[in-house]
Amino acid sequence: MNRWAGDPRLRGPLTPLIAGAAISAVVALVVAVANACVPGSGRPEARPSRPAAASGAPVPSPAGTPGPITPPGYAPDRPVLGRPFADPSVIKVAGTYFAYGTNNGEAAMPVATAPSPTGPWTRTPGDGLARLPAWATTGRTWAPEVVPPRPGQASYTLYFSARRKDADVQCIGAATASSPAGPFVPVEGDPLVCPRQLGGAIDPASHIEPDGTRYLLYKSDARETSSIFLVRLSPDGLGIAAAPVKLIGHESEPVLVEAPDLVKRGGKYVLLYSSGWYFRSNYQTRYATAPSIEGPYTKAPAPLQSTEAYGRRIDGPGSADVLSDDTGDYLVFHGIIGYHGGANVNRGMYVAPLGWDGARPVVRGVPVRYEAEAGRLNGCVSALDRPNASGRKAVGPFDRDGCRLEVPVFAPTAGRYTVRTQYANRSGRDTDLELSVNGTAGAPVRLRATGGADWTSAAADVELGAGWNTLGLRRLTGQGQVDYLELR
Template identity: 70%
Template sequence: MWRTGGAPRARGPLTPLFVGAVVSGAVALVVGLAASCGPDGGRPDARASSSAPAPSPAGTAAPILPPGYSPTEPVLDDSFADPAAVKVGDTYFAYGTNGGDAKMPVATAPGPAGPWTRSPGDGLARLPAWAEEGWTWAPEVVPPQRRGDPYLLYFTARRRDADVQCIGIATATSPAGPFVPREGEPLICPARLGGAIDAASFIEDDGTRFLLYKSDARKTAAIYLVQLTSDGLELAAPATRLLGRSGDEPVLVEAPDLVKRDGKYVLFYSAGWYFKPNYQTRYAVASSVWGPYEKGPAPIQSTDLYGGKIEGPGSADVLSDGTGDYLVFHGITEYHGGSRVTRPMYVAPLGWDGTRPVVRGVPARYEVEAARLNGCVSALPRPNASGGKAAGPFARDDCTVDVRVFAPVAGRYSVRVQYANRSGAESDLEVAVNGTAAGSVRLAATDGADWTSVTAQVRLGGGWNTLGLRRLSGAGRPAGKGQLDYLEVR
């Protein structure tokens, strides 16, 4: 995933060179002049990150989403692991780890969430002499920054003469390839650290180029940053270690991606084995590109956070365009024994609470007792409730709560209301969004210590919103008294 300082980066048998050339020519007809008119055609638009939380929506644009799209369903059904994506002209390009008949599969789409179509042939013309077939991982394509410059591909491959993986470089005149590798030694291959994988480009506001990667030995696995020459083809300085595994993270860290948001550097990375369900996406923030990086308190993607709808989400790449930010990543859909898994590509809109990334499709829970209560409603000890407390009872029409919730992007969301209603009668609650009535939910009567839920559909603005709930009665409405445990927004 390449990134500029002002915007996030977008991340078999040998196929003959002419096959890739045919693919390149076909795609060129789609990309047209936009891909050939200079660097601006391939660079994502900068978007400022969200400011501090506000009581009303931040007003971010609605993302481009095709009919039937779901952030928890693959956009490419077959394996397309370690995906990275860029936008060139009006076309989106995605690149993945080797699989099937391609060392580097390529897919295209009219929008970030698809529909995606695999391109025929192979995006990588061949491997350099130092690389072994069948081990081409985690591609990173960087569009040209100046007119006449090539597209750059950073890729991982295994050395023929040593049991280590290294990062090589290839160039092309089209985002579709074929990318032709540079011969000689790999660009990065720290043998004392067990090699290197997972290259990710970052370009500062002043044009300074960097490359991030992971050292490959398990015991010393860490994320490194190295400065490149202005053309991106050579190392300009020694590498610096940015971060390693923490005690609450599984096994190791890998798959870095760096963006700049709210004046800070936000480093995405994965933790764990890519072939296990506890693989997850995390982040860390720094004031300087060199760190120190302070890790976020918890994963932003995991099997548990998705409620099992996506297993082992990780290897995330931030794609940015004029419609907003998107997280491109893989998840596990099939296990074939050992480290062999099927990992298709997913795309989810990405929002920002300052420097905290928030992913569409990951539900967020808000404890109602911690919200703004108007006095008629109070926090009640309830040992069997989430957090040991609930809010209620909603005994009169002026009983209200205001819960501030965050939406990654503008759009329609489901709000799950966890409640108990032991009054013996049903109860209706109005649901308002930022002071405007948006619907209502009915709380059916419950028994004993049981808690249940009801779901409302609301439209939220991108950023912080206020969900208000108040009791409705009169005009034939029931007059029960409910208690609320939490709201879950997804």
């Protein structure tokens, strides 16, 4: 969650704009009015971007609760903010979503708003950060995180990283504001976190336990020893209450680890983080799980998001932030939208629905492959050795009535998905299969004749429920072999 957003102007001083205060006043008025319209409410709705830990995913919205607006043209693999908006984090206040990003050529902390997690997002004029504290210099204000007021508090808290004036290291500071739009005024004095012996600290991320205990996660910034740390905070979130604890290091990772985010799902703590270089295609989102907040954390074997996983539709996805509201979870992250030489890149903001298979996160928009041979096979469909197939196996031959394959698949959210069937059909004529969902006939799938060792695919759209579903393929005519099903 670090580094420049790509505009060379941001290397110079960034002066807060007077317009920021005006926007903040308008936002505060809107929040107050919205709050007054909610019966029995004495303060604005304010859900943390990183919610208090829970044993499972958010409870579904009650029947009749309106879902978020999905604007025309939205897709989970398209940026919702195409202008530079790196290291995004999002909160919801009184029905409006606020996003905060790393400095760019216009602001030390750019702010954007939307009526829905998926947009449309609009950049607000001005600067969300009134000024930097006395210890910091301008131009490297990275990875902001805003936490709404806790019970008994009146201020929004901002955590950010900035460069020290007297040392070539980044440190983490805090600021407060009466409005989610800012302008945030820094807490003066020493930085909140600044481990010089570890090369400084970046990428602050808040986590609050159900009992109100506050924590801050961060990355130690020295390249050779980059690690994710957790430190307990004072009740107001503005002081350190205990010694930091190392959660994970960069062992086995491409280059380093950074950009932490912590939630609790499926009875476990789930630590999301990034690895790789933020300015290269190898940047990716990974995760680790633990039975307790301090670990030990076990890293998942494969990335949650990567350039390859997206089929290169998103370049270098990372710096992920979990947003939770009454409609579910969303993953807010950035991807590279422009290269300008060396480490100078522009990164846009993306938002994708996020589901949970216990403690395993599943992101909408990342295609997931399910090998056919791992499904349930009946008597006339069996696993076949095929060296050119994915996993070196396929199933078939679907040459008799009643031949059927059933494959369990996981959908992160309810909705319409595309199922791509990878197959070979060397019978010399087309084959027709029926694609069903949870035992109900869905769409026809035609397997065109193929030649030699060629494999090709056919696609069909289906409606899936959130969670596990069963996709079935049943023979109608002809014969063929199925390599895998891919859910998009």
